Amino acid sequence: MMSNGGDSSEIVRELEELKLKKAEIEHRISTLEAKLQDTAAVELYDAVSNGDSYLTAPELEHGLSPDQIYRYSRQLLLPSFAVEGQSNLLKSSVLVIGAGGLGSPALLYLAACGVGQLGIIDHDVVELNNMHRQIIHTEAFIGHPKVKSAAAACRSINSTIKVDEYVEALRTSNALEILSQYDIIVDATDNPPSRYMISDCCVLLGKPLVSGAALGMEGQLTVYNHNGGPCYRCLFPTPPPTSACQRCSDSGVLGVVPGVIGCLQALETIKLASLVGEPLSERMLLFDALSARMRIVKIRGRSSQCTVCGDNSSFNKQTFKDFDYEDFTQFPLFAGPLNLLPAESRISSKEFKEILQKKEQHVLLDVRPSHHYKIVSLPDSLNIPLANLETRLNELTSALKEKGNGHANTESCTNPSVFVVCRRGNDSQRAVQYLRESGFDSAKDIIGGLEAWAANVNPNFPTY
């Protein structure tokens, strides 16, 4: 359809002319832009070679580069933090011990905020059951050292900081040498021997220690050995009983709980490093996730009687190197299998499979806590948690009787048909010890528990 009575060939010609003009204008624009850039570059080059400073990056007293100013701008804008805080942070060095539930968020924030030098030490590898809380790691790193994974994550967030990797456990033999290279120490481990060792080492080296702990639905946080404040031993001169010490792998933890405490550890570290704010020394933060409560309680100051930081302490570097922290806390640095029973009181998971195949009469006693039992269990098993075994022994006696092999009277229970299983084969040994003392003379534990069953007999049996 024509409009305004115009001739179509006329319109096409006019359109072509306009297009040509448009192309000319665009070409002219890009030529001028390029020229302008060249001019700016030439002027800058001239300015630099003439020593003119008005076009070069300004020399700033605080020493931050233009890139640093831009990267950390949101922190620099905080009046209470400002360039002084950032400069201090960039000059600081921090060692994070443990790249697990606490270390993961702590490391991410410390790398991001611009701690100049960040050390990471851990001997462990990334596992699938770490992923729900150890958020610095990705699935691609499963089976690889946590330190490698964490260091890669830190570098990808901030390529401008120095990241040191220690793929090893911290022990008395390497602790003094490694810790001495850092200004601030972050304890993100999960066991009493490491906690005492790290605190003692910080006292010897005069380093502040940002200590966090999280288990189940609760967490706590404090800063030790800061400005005359207490050390870990001032507060806990004697280790807690072994029964009070749990690992996440035994008692569980909701992922975000160490996430909260790890973030707060990063925050306390940033405050110490930047010299901003009031560190959480001589006070302890207690976090209860279930009731959504966070309390800060005053804790005792430095104890003059403390065997490590006290007035008359003779604790020195040599004492430290010779000290047996596992013996002191009665807690192993690395969770390993117990060996409480003689060989004749134990059978392997494969031998137990043969008993099932031969349909030999027996009672399979599972001594795990009932919430573990609900996750997964072997068929036809009786669940009496180890903690209740003494009071519920009659249930075992009845089960034996029902099978036609046992006797209601425990004194005459010589039948070899009680097999005891647990998750990894430690509690089952304790249970067998107790059962044998109680007259179940031939109770046997299944070596390595359900984990060994899954590894050696049924690969489809879930582990956790």
Ligand SMILES: Nc1ncnc2c1ncn2[C@@H]1O[C@H](COP(=O)(O)OP(=O)(O)OP(=O)(O)O)[C@@H](O)[C@H]1O
């Ligand atoms: N002495 C130590 N030296 C170095 N790393 C340590 C030391 N003690 C503990 N760790 C590390 O501290 C981290 C503690 O984190 P966390 O308890 O969340 O992890 P985990 O041991 O993988 O947990 P789980 O109990 O579920 O297996 C672990 O990665 C552990 O290897």
Ligand SMILES: [Zn+2]
């Ligand atoms: Zn002390």
